[in-house]
Amino acid sequence: MWFCVFQKYNADYDLSAKEGADSLAFISLLEEKLKPALIYTFWVEPKNYVDVTRRWYAEHLPFPLNFFLPGRMQRRRLETLQLLRGDQSLEAGDELEKELYRDAAECMNLLSQRLGSQKFFFGDSPSSLDAYVFGHLAPVLKSKLPNGKLQQHLKSLDNLSNFCSNVLLLYFPRDGRGGAGPKASSAPAPDAGDFDHVPNKRRSAAVRAGGAGRHAGPLLTGIVSVQHVQRDALEAPPPLLDRQTLGNHDDDDEDGDG
Template sequence: MAAPMELFCWAGGWGLPSVDLDSLAVLTYARFTGAPLKMHKITNPWRSPSGALPALRTSHGEVISVPHKIITHLRKEKYNADYDLSARQGADTLAFMSLLEEKLLPVLIHTFWVDTKNYVEVTRKWYAEALPFPLNFFLPGRMQRRHMERLQLLLCGEQRPESEEELEKEVPLGQGARECLTLCGGQPSTPPPLCFSPASLDAFVFSYLALLLQTKLPSGKLQAHLRGLPNLCTYCTHILSLYFPWDGAEVAPPRQTPAGSETEEEPNRRRNQVLSVLAGLAAMVGYAVLSGIVSIQRAAPARTPGTRGLGMAEEDEDE
């Protein structure tokens, strides 16, 4: 029997199943197709088999860490969300995804990783609190540099801007991004996009919009524009309620998940917590005894007529 496929992705937060854009897109596509994946939602990328997130370990032991390649592999395994699309619909999907990557992706990267106020108060704060010591000291800064390099490639290609200010001028924060959002939302009188039979495009649209919609950003002009489009807000809420009813929720759900789900490591986590508490109590008691705060004295046994001499000997020894 082949080993199950395993998906490693960033853990959830801000009311979302994952705080990372790429992890959220892959995770959403997997939920759409019902792919039988063993989930690992983690906050330490070094625990990933590739050292990066998201990452997929196939049933044959191969490791894939590029989101588009992960989705391609799931399609090869017969988990294809675009199976019912016609050739023209498939071409339209590619064109629309290119539009998202050109207009919205640079804005999202800028919003979460370049904008100083958002990065300090939201992005870096979450990763610094979620990452284990000592990764929380240097990994957020390294991730920021990688996202800035990605933004430079999206905007300038191989020509890198000379300064961060010049890079910010290249980001289409204005009309282009707002028009792209308006195009996604359609007219206010039209129903929200389909999410009962979603395709791969829905996975990417949802990951882009939900991250921008759910996060409490101190600096979010585009977020305000998105919240003014009720169709897109309903669209994101609908997908969250249908495919992620408990993921990212502030209150833990009832423990009725099947084996191999996100909470399969909960017993081990509880066991480790109990062992940590016991070890802490043992250390406190040991310190109290060694420092003389608490002393242990042996009580003399009750004297009986046949053991009087022995009792006296023990009493003298104690004195």
């Protein structure tokens, strides 16, 4: 990592001390306010989990992992949500959903205000915060969710939803133009000239920051993948597998199917 920093492959290399502090503050806000709602949306809300999350893994994981890994992953996400909220008796319901979505909406509103009319959160070049926000919000924007309350609020914030679409088109053009999930073309495509001046090192840094963001927590792992195995990879939640889940799948013989 330090080699990348010394070679200026650092998405935050040009940020001022204040901007760096703001970036850390917003990342903490995402962890506290948005991440619990994302876990609930994809792993707890019954319709979303059964029709989208579990189905996606059942179709993309090899046999026999597709039979028991989704259920195991759901249990681990529930444990994460319990730890984040300090509540061991979580149950899907209107009160929990309202509280989580209220916090998430507040977080997205603050992000939208911070972004304003800029291309990225700190001007014309991407930072680790841009990668972090994209990693959290792109699956919400692009997944076809039966219960899409969080998605609806995100779509109401034009600059934030356009930001996600623009990052897809810029760094993952095949995914961004695939038309998966809600219409990707609903957001205006960025002009080629808008991003031509972004230095290659900063572009590489943003991609690396996105890769690092995948391992920042159980939810983020694999949210953005540069391997185009499936054209329709964004029609359902992108891979949320973590290495621990795959590495330990032989340890729990008592696990049944999801």
